[in-house]
Amino acid sequence: MTLTAANGGVLLAILIMALVTYLTRAGGVFVMARLPIGPRVERFINAMAGSVLVAVITPMAVNGDGGARMALVATAGVMLVLRKPLPAIAAGILTAALWRLVAS
Amino acid sequence: MSQPDSSRPTLGHLVEGFRRMAPISLFVIVFGLAFGVAALQQGLSELETLLMSGLVFAGAAQFATLDLWGDTIPLLPLVAITLAINARHLLMGAAFYPHLRDLPSGRRYASLLLLSDANWAMAMTGGTTASRLGILVGGGLALWTSWMIGTGLGVVFGSGINEPERFGLDAIMGCFLLAMVIGDKRDLSVLLPWGAAALAALAAMAWLPPHAHVIVGALAGGLVGLLLPSARRETTA
Structure with a gap:
């Protein structure tokens, strides 16, 4: 199925894309509101929450250059020690910048 | 309940x-x-x-x-790719549901309008239900505003930073999300589900569609968390 860009086709496509995206934002909550939440569902959800981010970050660790990888290592290290996100992120970015400066 | x-x-x-x-949002302007x-x-x-950035808000x-x-x-293809990339929102919303449970449904579903990686990740780390909702x-709103300012600047000036990677900006979101994911964890029991998530994500990158x-990865991590006997401690969150 194809829309022609003329006659408001672009606008319609944008609205469809926005609707699909909103449905993903609301859908998980919609389902959970109708699901009996026992300890098993809770364990699954809790483990899944962090896992989403781990899975989002994984390509950066795998496909990224040395700078990106060292940035993640530095962020993790500072975060584990200080437990404060801003210094951890700053350390990560600084590490990436320095690494790329030296390595290139 | 009440x-x-x-x-x-x-x-x-x-x-x-x-x-x-706000600090992280500033970088969103560049994207x-x-x-x-x-x-x-x-x-x-x-x-x-501008309409697309404002209504879709999913970079x-x-x-x-x-x-x-x-x-x-x-x-x-438009719907399929949008669904594939944004399907993670389904899982993120599900994980956030406990903090939305007590809201009337109008406010509950309105609160989800601007759910995205960064505000969700930070909201999951934070304190009371009210402060988590405030962050979400x-x-x-902070992220949406920056995304719109950035899109507007790009539209008006028509040129600028085409490849944020070249400035090391690609690392920022990854570092931020990693800091958030480590943030509230004090024990090692999360390592097994996270390891499973990373391995499953790698396998999917190699063998499954983009x-x-x-x-x-998220479902694999959740399953391991479900099956782990050591993770049976009651959660207090």
Whole structure:
């Protein structure tokens, strides 16, 4: 199925894309509101929450250059020690910048 | 079930969420700028580009579907790619549900309008239900505002930073999300589900269609968490 860009086709496509995206934002909550939440569902959800981010970050660790990888290592290290996100992120970015400066 | 007021975010919670998200939001401007420039080059008008950023508000999906916008727009690929990339929102919303449970459904579903990686990740780390909701909504507003400012700058000036990677900006979001994921963890029991998530994501990147890795990794991590006997301690959150 194809829309022609003329006659408001672009606008319609944008609205469809926005609707699909909103449905993903609301859908998980919609389902959970109708699901009996026992300890098993809770364990699954809790483990899944962090896992989403781990899975989002994984390509950066795998496909990224040395700078990106060292940035993640530095962020993790500072975060584990200080437990404060801003210094951890700053350390990560600084590490990436320095690494790329030296390595290139 | 009924803590009618303590779980309701006030304006103060929203402002606090906006403020806490602001530093990271500044970097989102750069990505918005890159999107604005790329969308104009693809032939979208200024208004269409701004509308898309404002209504869709999902950078990864907007970039990934850019080359579909031409004289004709194939709907099936547009919907499929958008769904594939944004399906992670389903899991993120599900994980956030406990903090939305006590809201009336209008406010509950309105709170989700601006759910995205960064404000969700920060909201999952934070304190009371009210402050988490403040971060989700207020932080979402901060991110949306920056995304729109960035898109607007790209649309108006028509040129700028085409490849944020070259400035090391690609690392920022990864470092931020990693800091958030480590943030509230004090024990090692999370390592098994996270390891499973990373391995499953890697396998999906190698063998499954593009964009499947987030869902596959997240579900694998959740399953391991479910099956782990050591993770049976009651959660207090």
